[in-house]
Amino acid sequence: MVQSLHYLKESASQTAGPYVHIGLAPGAAGFDIYRQELGRDIAGPNAQGERITVTGQVTDGVGALVKDVLIEVWQANAAGIYPGKGTVENGFRGWGRVISDFDTGVFSFETVKPGAVAGRDGRMMAPHLNLWLVARGINVGLNTRMYFGDEAAANTTDPVLNLIENAHRRETLVARADGDVYHFDICLQGDDETVFFDI
Amino acid sequence: MTALDLIQRDREWHPLALAPDYKTSVVRSPRNALLSLQSSDSELTGPTFGHDDIDAIDNDLIRNYAKTGDPIGERIILHGRVLDENARPVPHTLVEIWQANAGGRYRHKKDSYLAPIDPNFGGCGRTLTDATGHYVFRTVKPGAYPWRNWVNNWRPAHIHISVFGTAFAQRLITQMYFEGDPLIARCPILKSIPDQRAIDQLVAALDLNATVPLDSIAYKFDIVLRGHRSTYFENRPEGN
Numbered sequence: 001m002v003q004s005l006h007y008l009k010e011s012a013s014q015t016a017g018p019y020v021h022i023g024l025a026p027g028a029a030g031f032d033i034y035r036q037e038l039g040r041d042i043a044g045p046n047a048q049g050e051r052i053t054v055t056g057q058v059t060d061g062v063g064a065l066v067k068d069v070l071i072e073v074w075q076a077n078a079a080g081i082y083p084g085k086g087t088v089e090n091g092f093r094g095w096g097r098v099i100s101d102f103d104t105g106v107f108s109f110e111t112v113k114p115g116a117v118a119g120r121d122g123r124m125m126a127p128h129l130n131l132w133l134v135a136r137g138i139n140v141g142l143n144t145r146m147y148f149g150d151e152a153a154a155n156t157t158d159p160v161l162n163l164i165e166n167a168h169r170r171e172t173l174v175a176r177a178d179g180d181v182y183h184f185d186i187c188l189q190g191d192d193e194t195v196f197f198d199i
Numbered sequence: 200m201t202a203l204d205l206i207q208r209d210r211e212w213h214p215l216a217l218a219p220d221y222k223t224s225v226v227r228s229p230r231n232a233l234l235s236l237q238s239s240d241s242e243l244t245g246p247t248f249g250h251d252d253i254d255a256i257d258n259d260l261i262r263n264y265a266k267t268g269d270p271i272g273e274r275i276i277l278h279g280r281v282l283d284e285n286a287r288p289v290p291h292t293l294v295e296i297w298q299a300n301a302g303g304r305y306r307h308k309k310d311s312y313l314a315p316i317d318p319n320f321g322g323c324g325r326t327l328t329d330a331t332g333h334y335v336f337r338t339v340k341p342g343a344y345p346w347r348n349w350v351n352n353w354r355p356a357h358i359h360i361s362v363f364g365t366a367f368a369q370r371l372i373t374q375m376y377f378e379g380d381p382l383i384a385r386c387p388i389l390k391s392i393p394d395q396r397a398i399d400q401l402v403a404a405l406d407l408n409a410t411v412p413l414d415s416i417a418y419k420f421d422i423v424l425r426g427h428r429s430t431y432f433e434n435r436p437e438g439n
Contacts, residue, residue, distance in 0.1 A: 007206075008284045008423045012397040013213050014374040015221075015388060016359065019307045023297025023323045023359055030308040033264055033321045035254055038293075061226035068309070074245060074367045082244040084365075095246035102309065119239040130241050132370055137223030139214035139391050141372060145241075163234060188227050198208065198233035199242045199368045 016134035042111040044091025049078025055108040061189030065105030080115030126154035150177035203427040218391030242368040260338035264321030272301025272339030276417035284426030288332025303344030355382035
Protein backbone atom coordinates (compact mmCIF):
# COMPACT_ATOMS: atom_id res chain seq x y z
CA MET A 1 0.00 0.00 0.00
CA VAL A 2 1.02 3.61 -0.53
CA GLN A 3 -0.31 6.89 0.76
CA SER A 4 -3.47 8.21 -0.83
CA LEU A 5 -3.11 11.28 -3.03
CA HIS A 6 -6.46 12.58 -1.78
CA TYR A 7 -7.42 14.26 -5.02
CA LEU A 8 -11.11 14.32 -5.70
CA LYS A 9 -12.50 13.23 -9.05
CA GLU A 10 -14.43 15.63 -11.22
CA SER A 11 -18.15 14.83 -11.12
CA ALA A 12 -18.99 12.87 -14.24
CA SER A 13 -20.89 14.79 -16.87
CA GLN A 14 -24.41 13.80 -17.83
CA THR A 15 -26.40 14.89 -20.83
CA ALA A 16 -28.30 18.15 -20.55
CA GLY A 17 -31.25 16.27 -22.04
CA PRO A 18 -34.03 17.62 -24.25
CA TYR A 19 -35.38 19.99 -21.62
CA VAL A 20 -32.23 21.96 -20.88
CA HIS A 21 -34.20 25.12 -21.67
CA ILE A 22 -36.21 24.80 -18.46
CA GLY A 23 -33.11 25.40 -16.44
CA LEU A 24 -31.02 27.64 -18.64
CA ALA A 25 -33.52 29.40 -20.91
CA PRO A 26 -36.98 28.95 -19.35
CA GLY A 27 -38.61 31.45 -21.69
CA ALA A 28 -37.89 29.10 -24.56
CA ALA A 29 -39.41 26.22 -22.60
CA GLY A 30 -42.59 28.26 -22.47
CA PHE A 31 -42.69 30.08 -19.15
CA ASP A 32 -41.40 33.15 -17.36
CA ILE A 33 -40.00 32.68 -13.90
CA TYR A 34 -36.92 34.81 -13.38
CA ARG A 35 -36.54 38.57 -13.23
CA GLN A 36 -33.89 38.15 -15.91
CA GLU A 37 -32.57 35.20 -17.85
CA LEU A 38 -28.81 35.04 -17.99
CA GLY A 39 -26.80 35.06 -21.18
CA ARG A 40 -29.19 36.98 -23.41
CA ASP A 41 -26.79 39.84 -24.13
CA ILE A 42 -23.18 38.91 -24.77
CA ALA A 43 -21.60 42.28 -25.46
CA GLY A 44 -23.84 44.78 -23.68
CA PRO A 45 -24.67 48.30 -24.83
CA ASN A 46 -21.26 49.90 -24.34
CA ALA A 47 -19.04 47.47 -26.19
CA GLN A 48 -16.63 48.94 -28.69
CA GLY A 49 -15.98 47.29 -32.01
CA GLU A 50 -17.90 45.86 -34.89
CA ARG A 51 -21.43 44.65 -34.19
CA ILE A 52 -21.96 41.28 -35.82
CA THR A 53 -24.56 38.55 -36.16
CA VAL A 54 -23.68 34.87 -36.12
CA THR A 55 -26.13 32.36 -37.48
CA GLY A 56 -26.11 28.69 -38.37
CA GLN A 57 -27.46 25.23 -37.77
CA VAL A 58 -26.27 22.14 -35.95
CA THR A 59 -26.61 18.81 -37.73
CA ASP A 60 -26.11 15.24 -36.57
CA GLY A 61 -24.45 12.23 -38.20
CA VAL A 62 -27.31 11.58 -40.61
CA GLY A 63 -27.71 15.23 -41.54
CA ALA A 64 -30.75 15.86 -39.37
CA LEU A 65 -31.04 19.22 -37.68
CA VAL A 66 -30.34 19.29 -33.96
CA LYS A 67 -33.20 21.47 -32.78
CA ASP A 68 -32.73 21.10 -29.05
CA VAL A 69 -29.13 22.26 -28.74
CA LEU A 70 -27.94 24.92 -26.32
CA ILE A 71 -24.70 26.70 -27.10
CA GLU A 72 -22.72 28.84 -24.71
CA VAL A 73 -20.41 31.50 -26.10
CA TRP A 74 -17.34 32.91 -24.37
CA GLN A 75 -15.28 35.62 -26.00
CA ALA A 76 -12.91 38.53 -25.54
CA ASN A 77 -13.95 42.07 -26.33
CA ALA A 78 -12.83 43.95 -29.44
CA ALA A 79 -9.52 44.78 -27.75
CA GLY A 80 -8.85 41.09 -27.14
CA ILE A 81 -9.48 41.25 -23.38
CA TYR A 82 -11.48 38.66 -21.50
CA PRO A 83 -13.59 39.84 -18.56
CA GLY A 84 -11.61 39.09 -15.43
CA LYS A 85 -8.27 39.51 -17.22
CA GLY A 86 -8.43 43.25 -17.63
CA THR A 87 -10.77 46.18 -17.93
CA VAL A 88 -13.63 45.73 -20.36
CA GLU A 89 -16.57 47.95 -21.23
CA ASN A 90 -19.24 48.30 -18.56
CA GLY A 91 -21.83 45.64 -19.28
CA PHE A 92 -19.56 43.51 -21.44
CA ARG A 93 -20.01 39.99 -20.12
CA GLY A 94 -18.43 38.13 -23.02
CA TRP A 95 -20.69 35.18 -22.33
CA GLY A 96 -24.03 34.20 -23.67
CA ARG A 97 -26.51 31.41 -24.27
CA VAL A 98 -27.92 30.59 -27.66
CA ILE A 99 -30.53 28.02 -28.61
CA SER A 100 -31.64 26.75 -31.95
CA ASP A 101 -35.20 27.34 -33.05
CA PHE A 102 -37.39 24.33 -32.21
CA ASP A 103 -38.91 24.36 -35.71
CA THR A 104 -36.18 25.51 -38.06
CA GLY A 105 -33.08 24.45 -36.14
CA VAL A 106 -31.51 27.85 -36.87
CA PHE A 107 -29.57 29.65 -34.16
CA SER A 108 -28.64 33.28 -34.32
CA PHE A 109 -27.02 35.73 -31.94
CA GLU A 110 -25.57 39.20 -31.90
CA THR A 111 -22.33 40.29 -30.36
CA VAL A 112 -19.19 42.23 -31.20
CA LYS A 113 -16.30 40.79 -33.11
CA PRO A 114 -13.56 39.89 -30.62
CA GLY A 115 -9.99 41.02 -31.01
CA ALA A 116 -6.96 38.78 -31.27
CA VAL A 117 -5.88 37.27 -27.95
CA ALA A 118 -2.42 36.28 -26.83
CA GLY A 119 -2.26 32.51 -26.66
CA ARG A 120 -0.05 30.17 -24.78
CA ASP A 121 3.58 31.25 -24.93
CA GLY A 122 2.50 34.67 -26.16
CA ARG A 123 1.69 33.66 -29.74
CA MET A 124 -1.29 35.60 -30.98
CA MET A 125 -4.50 33.73 -31.64
CA ALA A 126 -6.77 34.93 -34.41
CA PRO A 127 -10.11 36.41 -33.28
CA HIS A 128 -12.43 33.60 -32.22
CA LEU A 129 -15.48 32.69 -30.20
CA ASN A 130 -15.26 29.79 -27.76
CA LEU A 131 -18.33 27.57 -27.97
CA TRP A 132 -19.71 24.83 -25.74
CA LEU A 133 -22.55 22.66 -26.98
CA VAL A 134 -24.94 20.59 -24.91
CA ALA A 135 -28.02 18.65 -25.96
CA ARG A 136 -29.85 15.37 -25.66
CA GLY A 137 -27.50 12.63 -26.85
CA ILE A 138 -24.36 14.61 -26.00
CA ASN A 139 -22.96 12.98 -22.87
CA VAL A 140 -20.13 15.44 -22.30
CA GLY A 141 -20.48 19.02 -23.50
CA LEU A 142 -18.55 19.66 -26.73
CA ASN A 143 -15.96 22.45 -26.92
CA THR A 144 -15.11 24.12 -30.18
CA ARG A 145 -14.20 27.53 -31.59
CA MET A 146 -15.55 29.75 -34.31
CA TYR A 147 -13.00 31.73 -36.33
CA PHE A 148 -13.80 34.46 -38.84
CA GLY A 149 -13.59 33.93 -42.59
CA ASP A 150 -12.49 37.51 -43.20
CA GLU A 151 -9.44 37.11 -40.99
CA ALA A 152 -7.50 34.91 -43.40
CA ALA A 153 -4.07 36.29 -42.50
CA ALA A 154 -4.58 35.91 -38.76
CA ASN A 155 -6.12 32.48 -39.21
CA THR A 156 -3.09 31.30 -41.16
CA THR A 157 -0.83 31.83 -38.18
CA ASP A 158 -3.29 30.85 -35.46
CA PRO A 159 -1.61 28.27 -33.19
CA VAL A 160 -4.82 26.32 -32.61
CA LEU A 161 -5.95 26.12 -36.23
CA ASN A 162 -2.44 25.01 -37.09
CA LEU A 163 -2.78 22.00 -34.81
CA ILE A 164 -5.32 20.64 -37.27
CA GLU A 165 -3.42 18.80 -39.95
CA ASN A 166 -6.27 18.27 -42.38
CA ALA A 167 -7.14 21.48 -44.24
CA HIS A 168 -10.76 20.45 -44.75
CA ARG A 169 -11.17 19.88 -41.04
CA ARG A 170 -9.55 23.22 -40.26
CA GLU A 171 -12.19 24.91 -42.37
CA THR A 172 -14.93 23.52 -40.12
CA LEU A 173 -13.94 26.15 -37.55
CA VAL A 174 -14.07 29.13 -39.89
CA ALA A 175 -17.32 31.05 -40.34
CA ARG A 176 -18.23 32.40 -43.75
CA ALA A 177 -18.32 36.18 -43.74
CA ASP A 178 -21.20 37.99 -45.42
CA GLY A 179 -20.87 41.65 -44.43
CA ASP A 180 -21.52 41.79 -40.70
CA VAL A 181 -23.20 38.39 -40.71
CA TYR A 182 -21.18 35.24 -40.16
CA HIS A 183 -22.54 31.84 -41.11
CA PHE A 184 -21.30 29.01 -38.98
CA ASP A 185 -22.76 25.52 -39.20
CA ILE A 186 -21.73 22.87 -36.72
CA CYS A 187 -21.71 19.20 -37.66
CA LEU A 188 -21.61 16.72 -34.78
CA GLN A 189 -20.55 13.77 -36.91
CA GLY A 190 -19.74 12.77 -40.48
CA ASP A 191 -17.69 14.00 -43.42
CA ASP A 192 -18.00 17.64 -42.39
CA GLU A 193 -17.63 16.93 -38.70
CA THR A 194 -16.61 20.01 -36.75
CA VAL A 195 -13.34 19.82 -34.88
CA PHE A 196 -14.05 19.49 -31.17
CA PHE A 197 -11.47 20.00 -28.45
CA ASP A 198 -10.37 18.27 -25.32
CA ILE A 199 -9.39 21.36 -23.37
CA MET B 200 0.58 35.78 -16.93
CA THR B 201 -1.65 32.91 -17.83
CA ALA B 202 -3.64 31.30 -15.05
CA LEU B 203 -2.61 27.85 -13.93
CA ASP B 204 -3.57 24.97 -16.13
CA LEU B 205 -6.37 22.66 -15.17
CA ILE B 206 -5.99 19.02 -14.29
CA GLN B 207 -6.61 16.93 -17.39
CA ARG B 208 -10.23 15.86 -17.73
CA ASP B 209 -10.35 12.10 -17.17
CA ARG B 210 -12.21 10.81 -20.19
CA GLU B 211 -12.31 7.32 -18.70
CA TRP B 212 -14.30 8.67 -15.78
CA HIS B 213 -16.87 10.58 -17.82
CA PRO B 214 -19.56 8.87 -19.89
CA LEU B 215 -18.54 7.68 -23.32
CA ALA B 216 -19.61 10.02 -26.12
CA LEU B 217 -20.87 7.04 -28.09
CA ALA B 218 -23.02 4.87 -25.85
CA PRO B 219 -25.20 2.76 -28.17
CA ASP B 220 -27.74 1.87 -25.48
CA TYR B 221 -28.41 5.59 -25.16
CA LYS B 222 -29.63 5.69 -28.71
CA THR B 223 -29.53 9.41 -29.40
CA SER B 224 -25.80 9.40 -28.74
CA VAL B 225 -25.23 7.26 -31.83
CA VAL B 226 -25.76 10.14 -34.28
CA ARG B 227 -24.74 12.95 -31.94
CA SER B 228 -21.27 11.78 -30.94
CA PRO B 229 -18.21 12.89 -32.90
CA ARG B 230 -16.39 10.11 -34.76
CA ASN B 231 -13.07 11.90 -34.88
CA ALA B 232 -10.82 12.10 -31.87
CA LEU B 233 -11.11 15.28 -29.83
CA LEU B 234 -8.20 17.61 -30.52
CA SER B 235 -6.17 18.00 -27.34
CA LEU B 236 -5.54 21.65 -26.66
CA GLN B 237 -3.24 23.11 -24.07
CA SER B 238 -5.09 25.89 -22.35
CA SER B 239 -4.83 29.58 -23.09
CA ASP B 240 -6.80 32.46 -21.63
CA SER B 241 -9.67 31.36 -23.87
CA GLU B 242 -10.09 28.25 -21.73
CA LEU B 243 -8.79 29.47 -18.36
CA THR B 244 -11.03 32.51 -18.03
CA GLY B 245 -14.78 32.37 -17.72
CA PRO B 246 -17.89 34.34 -16.86
CA THR B 247 -18.63 35.40 -13.31
CA PHE B 248 -21.96 36.15 -11.71
CA GLY B 249 -23.10 38.20 -8.76
CA HIS B 250 -26.11 38.78 -6.59
CA ASP B 251 -27.37 41.40 -9.04
CA ASP B 252 -27.91 38.64 -11.55
CA ILE B 253 -30.31 36.54 -9.51
CA ASP B 254 -32.92 36.91 -6.79
CA ALA B 255 -32.98 35.36 -3.34
CA ILE B 256 -36.12 33.36 -4.12
CA ASP B 257 -34.55 31.73 -7.15
CA ASN B 258 -33.24 28.80 -5.09
CA ASP B 259 -36.66 27.99 -3.63
CA LEU B 260 -38.53 25.88 -6.17
CA ILE B 261 -41.42 25.46 -3.74
CA ARG B 262 -42.08 29.20 -3.90
CA ASN B 263 -40.48 30.59 -7.05
CA TYR B 264 -43.40 29.62 -9.30
CA ALA B 265 -46.18 29.18 -6.73
CA LYS B 266 -49.48 30.62 -7.95
CA THR B 267 -52.20 29.26 -5.70
CA GLY B 268 -50.21 27.32 -3.11
CA ASP B 269 -47.30 24.96 -2.73
CA PRO B 270 -46.48 22.39 -5.42
CA ILE B 271 -47.48 18.76 -4.89
CA GLY B 272 -44.75 16.38 -3.82
CA GLU B 273 -42.21 15.30 -1.28
CA ARG B 274 -40.55 18.43 0.11
CA ILE B 275 -36.77 18.20 -0.01
CA ILE B 276 -33.70 20.25 0.77
CA LEU B 277 -30.87 19.71 -1.71
CA HIS B 278 -27.58 21.01 -0.42
CA GLY B 279 -23.88 20.44 -0.72
CA ARG B 280 -20.65 22.06 -1.74
CA VAL B 281 -18.96 22.82 -4.99
CA LEU B 282 -15.34 21.74 -4.68
CA ASP B 283 -12.44 21.35 -7.06
CA GLU B 284 -10.29 18.26 -7.48
CA ASN B 285 -7.85 19.65 -4.91
CA ALA B 286 -10.78 19.65 -2.44
CA ARG B 287 -10.83 23.44 -2.33
CA PRO B 288 -14.26 25.07 -2.17
CA VAL B 289 -15.41 27.00 -5.24
CA PRO B 290 -17.04 30.15 -3.83
CA HIS B 291 -19.52 32.52 -5.48
CA THR B 292 -20.11 30.32 -8.50
CA LEU B 293 -23.43 29.95 -10.24
CA VAL B 294 -25.36 26.71 -9.73
CA GLU B 295 -28.50 26.17 -11.79
CA ILE B 296 -30.89 23.23 -11.56
CA TRP B 297 -33.91 21.95 -13.44
CA GLN B 298 -36.16 18.98 -12.94
CA ALA B 299 -39.49 17.30 -13.56
CA ASN B 300 -42.32 17.76 -11.07
CA ALA B 301 -43.38 15.12 -8.54
CA GLY B 302 -45.31 13.28 -11.24
CA GLY B 303 -42.34 13.12 -13.59
CA ARG B 304 -43.56 15.85 -15.96
CA TYR B 305 -41.44 18.74 -17.17
CA ARG B 306 -42.83 22.21 -17.71
CA HIS B 307 -41.62 22.30 -21.30
CA LYS B 308 -43.57 22.80 -24.47
CA LYS B 309 -41.92 19.68 -25.91
CA ASP B 310 -42.81 17.33 -23.03
CA SER B 311 -46.04 15.45 -23.68
CA TYR B 312 -45.95 12.84 -20.90
CA LEU B 313 -49.44 12.16 -19.60
CA ALA B 314 -48.63 13.10 -16.01
CA PRO B 315 -50.04 16.57 -15.35
CA ILE B 316 -48.24 19.87 -15.13
CA ASP B 317 -48.27 21.25 -11.59
CA PRO B 318 -49.63 24.80 -11.73
CA ASN B 319 -47.43 25.76 -8.79
CA PHE B 320 -44.18 24.29 -9.98
CA GLY B 321 -41.81 25.74 -12.57
CA GLY B 322 -39.00 23.27 -12.09
CA CYS B 323 -35.90 25.44 -12.20
CA GLY B 324 -33.76 27.26 -9.70
CA ARG B 325 -30.39 28.94 -9.36
CA THR B 326 -28.10 30.22 -6.66
CA LEU B 327 -24.53 31.27 -5.96
CA THR B 328 -22.32 29.22 -3.70
CA ASP B 329 -21.28 31.04 -0.53
CA ALA B 330 -17.72 31.79 0.56
CA THR B 331 -17.26 28.15 1.60
CA GLY B 332 -18.61 26.73 -1.66
CA HIS B 333 -21.92 25.72 -0.10
CA TYR B 334 -25.25 25.86 -1.95
CA VAL B 335 -28.81 24.99 -1.00
CA PHE B 336 -32.10 24.56 -2.83
CA ARG B 337 -35.58 23.73 -1.62
CA THR B 338 -37.78 21.80 -4.00
CA VAL B 339 -39.98 18.73 -4.35
CA LYS B 340 -38.55 15.36 -5.23
CA PRO B 341 -38.96 14.76 -8.97
CA GLY B 342 -40.79 11.68 -10.18
CA ALA B 343 -39.41 8.98 -12.42
CA TYR B 344 -40.71 9.13 -15.98
CA PRO B 345 -40.69 7.05 -19.14
CA TRP B 346 -38.66 8.09 -22.16
CA ARG B 347 -38.36 6.91 -25.71
CA ASN B 348 -35.21 4.87 -26.00
CA TRP B 349 -36.03 1.22 -25.67
CA VAL B 350 -39.79 0.66 -25.72
CA ASN B 351 -39.80 0.57 -21.94
CA ASN B 352 -37.21 2.88 -20.36
CA TRP B 353 -37.66 4.88 -17.17
CA ARG B 354 -35.37 7.60 -15.98
CA PRO B 355 -34.51 7.40 -12.29
CA ALA B 356 -35.61 10.46 -10.34
CA HIS B 357 -32.98 13.11 -11.02
CA ILE B 358 -32.19 16.79 -10.94
CA HIS B 359 -30.10 18.40 -13.68
CA ILE B 360 -27.29 20.61 -12.38
CA SER B 361 -25.21 23.19 -14.24
CA VAL B 362 -22.05 24.65 -12.66
CA PHE B 363 -19.48 27.18 -13.88
CA GLY B 364 -16.34 27.43 -11.76
CA THR B 365 -13.89 30.14 -12.80
CA ALA B 366 -12.65 28.81 -16.14
CA PHE B 367 -14.71 28.07 -19.25
CA ALA B 368 -12.94 24.68 -19.36
CA GLN B 369 -14.49 23.79 -16.00
CA ARG B 370 -18.01 24.15 -17.35
CA LEU B 371 -20.08 21.16 -16.31
CA ILE B 372 -23.60 19.86 -16.59
CA THR B 373 -24.49 16.71 -14.72
CA GLN B 374 -27.42 15.04 -12.99
CA MET B 375 -27.88 14.06 -9.37
CA TYR B 376 -29.79 10.95 -8.38
CA PHE B 377 -31.35 9.81 -5.12
CA GLU B 378 -30.00 7.16 -2.77
CA GLY B 379 -31.86 3.87 -3.00
CA ASP B 380 -33.52 4.35 -6.39
CA PRO B 381 -33.73 0.93 -8.12
CA LEU B 382 -33.88 2.62 -11.54
CA ILE B 383 -30.32 3.90 -11.23
CA ALA B 384 -28.80 0.52 -12.09
CA ARG B 385 -31.10 0.17 -15.11
CA CYS B 386 -30.60 3.55 -16.77
CA PRO B 387 -28.81 3.58 -20.15
CA ILE B 388 -27.79 7.21 -19.64
CA LEU B 389 -26.09 6.41 -16.34
CA LYS B 390 -24.63 3.23 -17.77
CA SER B 391 -22.82 5.29 -20.40
CA ILE B 392 -20.44 5.96 -17.50
CA PRO B 393 -18.01 3.02 -17.49
CA ASP B 394 -16.77 3.36 -13.91
CA GLN B 395 -19.20 2.43 -11.15
CA ARG B 396 -17.42 4.78 -8.74
CA ALA B 397 -18.21 7.70 -11.04
CA ILE B 398 -21.87 6.66 -11.03
CA ASP B 399 -21.88 6.39 -7.25
CA GLN B 400 -20.51 9.93 -7.06
CA LEU B 401 -23.69 11.16 -8.78
CA VAL B 402 -26.00 9.64 -6.17
CA ALA B 403 -26.95 12.01 -3.37
CA ALA B 404 -27.12 10.61 0.13
CA LEU B 405 -30.09 11.04 2.40
CA ASP B 406 -28.91 13.58 4.98
CA LEU B 407 -31.08 13.47 8.08
CA ASN B 408 -28.91 16.07 9.78
CA ALA B 409 -29.99 18.68 7.24
CA THR B 410 -33.71 17.92 7.30
CA VAL B 411 -36.19 20.43 8.62
CA PRO B 412 -38.10 18.35 11.17
CA LEU B 413 -41.81 17.96 10.39
CA ASP B 414 -41.25 19.88 7.13
CA SER B 415 -38.63 18.74 4.58
CA ILE B 416 -36.30 15.79 4.14
CA ALA B 417 -32.76 16.47 2.89
CA TYR B 418 -30.19 15.12 0.46
CA LYS B 419 -26.55 16.13 0.30
CA PHE B 420 -24.79 16.34 -3.02
CA ASP B 421 -21.25 17.62 -3.47
CA ILE B 422 -20.18 18.64 -6.95
CA VAL B 423 -16.54 18.45 -8.01
CA LEU B 424 -15.12 20.64 -10.78
CA ARG B 425 -11.73 20.30 -12.40
CA GLY B 426 -8.90 21.57 -10.23
CA HIS B 427 -5.88 23.65 -11.11
CA ARG B 428 -2.65 21.82 -11.67
CA SER B 429 0.44 22.45 -9.58
CA THR B 430 3.47 23.30 -11.67
CA TYR B 431 6.47 22.99 -9.37
CA PHE B 432 9.86 23.81 -10.85
CA GLU B 433 8.46 24.24 -14.33
CA ASN B 434 10.79 25.94 -16.77
CA ARG B 435 8.69 28.58 -18.42
CA PRO B 436 9.82 29.91 -21.77
CA GLU B 437 10.08 33.66 -22.15
CA GLY B 438 6.71 35.28 -22.58
CA ASN B 439 4.71 32.68 -20.67
